[in-house]
Amino acid sequence: MSSNLLDEIFRDVFREQQLIKIRLERRKRRKDVTILEGFDDKSVDLYDLAAKLKSKLACGGTAKNGRIELQGDHRYKAKELLIELGFNPENILVE
Numbered sequence: 001m002s003s004n005l006l007d008e009i010f011r012d013v014f015r016e017q018q019l020i021k022i023r024l025e026r027r028k029r030r031k032d033v034t035i036l037e038g039f040d041d042k043s044v045d046l047y048d049l050a051a052k053l054k055s056k057l058a059c060g061g062t063a064k065n066g067r068i069e070l071q072g073d074h075r076y077k078a079k080e081l082l083i084e085l086g087f088n089p090e091n092i093l094v095e
Helices: 003-017 046-057 075-084
Strands: 020-027 031-037 061-064 067-071 092-094
Touching (some): 031 075, 046 061, 046 075, 075 092
Antiparallel strands (some): 020 031, 031 067, 061 067
């Protein structure tokens, strides 16, 4: 097996084992922000994942400090999109 294939297999295994928490945070002026935490930097390209989520959800956001912040309340839709991207549904907690 090539090293690229092994890297991809390990990345998929780590992706399924990550415990991801999705929560809503209310900022000043009643702005809602959806926070996604618990990603492993080795197995997930946080900036690429944030770009995909922002595109699918048609919202703004950022990836920083090991977490993704999306403008608005997108908790349940973000969970569905993470499942479509190969994350284990049992390891995604929506608070």
